[in-house]
Amino acid sequence: MQRTGKTTWAGAILFGALLSGWGCAGARGSTREDAPPAPAPAHPVTPDATTGATSPRPWRPHAVPQEPPIASAGAPSASRSPGIEPERWLGAGDLVPASDVRARARRAPALRETAFLFIEAEPLSARIHVDGSRAGEGRAFLRLKGSRWKVLRVEADGYEPAEGAVEVREREVVKVRLSLAPLGGRLTVVTDTPGAEALLDGESVGTTPLTLPRVAGGVHHLALRAGSWQWSGDVEVRLGETRLIEMTVQAAAPTPPAGPTGRPAAPPPAIATPEPPPPPPAATAPPPDTAPAPASPGPSGEPPAREGPPAATAPGRPDCDAVCRRFVQAVAGSDSIREPIFNRCRERCRSGDLRFSVCAWKARDMNDVSTCMNLPE
Secondary structure, eight states, X not given: OHHHHHHHHHHHHHHXXXXXXXXXXXXXXXXXXXXXXXXXXXXXXEEOTTTOOEEEOOOOOOOOOOOOOOOOTTOOOSSOOTTOOOOOEEXXXXXXXXXXXHHHHHHSOOOSSOEEEEEEEESTTOEEEETTEEEEESEEEEEEOSOSEEEEEEEOTTBOOEEEEEEOOTTOEEEXXXXXXXXXXXXXXXXSSTTOEEEETTEEEEESSEEEEEEESEEEEEEEEETTEEEEEEEEEOTTOEEEXXXXXXXXXXXXXXXXXXXXXXXXXXXOOOOOOOOOOOSSOOOTTSOOOOOOOOTTOOOOOOOSOOOEEETTEEXXXXXXXXXXXXXOSOHHHHHHHHHHHHHHHHTTOXXXXXXXXXXXXXXXXXXXXXXXX
């Protein structure tokens, strides 16, 4: 019994010692795990390849990552998403001629649901018609059913109407914007020397010869210039008519070349041009209310004055040959230019155009010639 007791006590002591050792080891292990890590040196060291000694590594600032900016909810996107297509407005060039719509309307199926059509017109006073019915003035928004093809007509006073057809689709809005062109006439400008710049109301419209297909009716200011030559005047364009302006470009006198002493050389002597023969005397005496024919040149060779009515060959009828010979004297240019003007003058004079005959008799320069030629017949 005693030996057994000693053995029991010895085993108990040994078991307690083992338990105590395990507890200490656990305590030491928990202490190592729970302790904070040692701080890193402020300057990392690197071993020297030759001596093996360590030297501090030079300090460099760490790059701070920048966060991307946060876009505001209301800011528009800088670029449109490739999956989004903007709305499209149709113009006059997108309209289908009304004569071609009937065949297309027969082949196309009717609308199964409501379609929408929005129309804007300029000027705002323009009247809008859809399929022959008045839809609005200046702007119209319609909900449509039935045929897919709708015929539009927009018209306004003083403007050329626009007409054509568009196709509408279910649940979609078709937008159309039409700008009407003002009614007017045409203006043709011709010069004997091509290339003169033409300005209408201060805006360059091209070079001569030219025809402007649409000019608003009324009085406009026309200017022509070619080098040092210039001309300007007011022209009236009437609706539906073509106004013709014919001008002769007068070249500027060239600068004389310098002489041996550096001074300009003397101009060559002028060559006297004989005056045309005076008109033949009137066959009959003029009536009391008609002034006598202009006097023929005097001994000094001076031309007769341009006042008074044209010479008359019969009561109430001017001497057209005399009038037109005087008229072409005001035309600047060669005989090739004067001849058609003379023929045109005689034709209008013989037709009884007394207003033109009086204007031609009083013409002094190219401006007067242009004014006379543009008088209505």
